[in-house]
Amino acid sequence: MLSTRDSMLLVIDMQEKLLPAIEDTDRLVLCASRLAQAARLLGVPVWATEHWPEKIGATHADILSHVDHCVSKTYFDGCREPGFTDALPRGRGKVLLMGTEAHACVLQTGLGLASAGYEPILVSDCVGSRRAADREAASQRWRHFGLESVTLEMAMFEWLETPAHPKFREVLALVK
Numbered sequence: 001m002l003s004t005r006d007s008m009l010l011v012i013d014m015q016e017k018l019l020p021a022i023e024d025t026d027r028l029v030l031c032a033s034r035l036a037q038a039a040r041l042l043g044v045p046v047w048a049t050e051h052w053p054e055k056i057g058a059t060h061a062d063i064l065s066h067v068d069h070c071v072s073k074t075y076f077d078g079c080r081e082p083g084f085t086d087a088l089p090r091g092r093g094k095v096l097l098m099g100t101e102a103h104a105c106v107l108q109t110g111l112g113l114a115s116a117g118y119e120p121i122l123v124s125d126c127v128g129s130r131r132a133a134d135r136e137a138a139s140q141r142w143r144h145f146g147l148e149s150v151t152l153e154m155a156m157f158e159w160l161e162t163p164a165h166p167k168f169r170e171v172l173a174l175v176k
Helices: 025-041 102-115 132-144 152-160 168-175
Strands: 007-012 046-051 069-073 094-100 119-128 148-150
Touching: 007 025, 007 102, 025 046, 025 094, 025 119, 025 152, 025 168, 046 102, 094 102, 102 119, 102 132, 119 132, 119 152, 132 148, 148 152, 152 168
Parallel strands: 007 046, 007 094, 046 069, 094 119, 119 148
Antiparallel strands: none
16 A cells, blocks of 8 residues: 555656647646645655756646656656666655656656666556557556556545545545
8 A cells, every 4th residue: 555654756757848749638737737736735755857858848837836856867767867766755665657658758767766676656547658559558568567556546545544634625626
């Protein structure tokens, strides 16, 4: 089960210039924004990567407003950036990943995190690619490596643990 005490959310390359090419962009941005907002409400650190931001632009504003820390990168696998894994919040071994593109930066960063001793968890309804076939292939490869997947609602409700949580109504409003 996920816990707010040992989780973090990593938003991968949800950038302004890339998103228009991604299949079902509006749904993806809405879902990602909701999960990032829930994470912040519940005290889960939210980090983002931006792939070559000088060329691809900044993280989408609807998501960026919920991000605690943003890292620029040039490698598809964010873990290959010098100091990236060393800078991640301590004690947050479960890293939920969402973003673009599922078959490139998201998958490679997830595999990099697994190699570095983290537990990457794909938020399956918060990842996108330009083509559905690439997104599905990424999901299959994720499973091939034995990595876990959740949906945004699974993450939210596991973080909440109980409807008695003081932030329950605020998070529930994000689900509806």
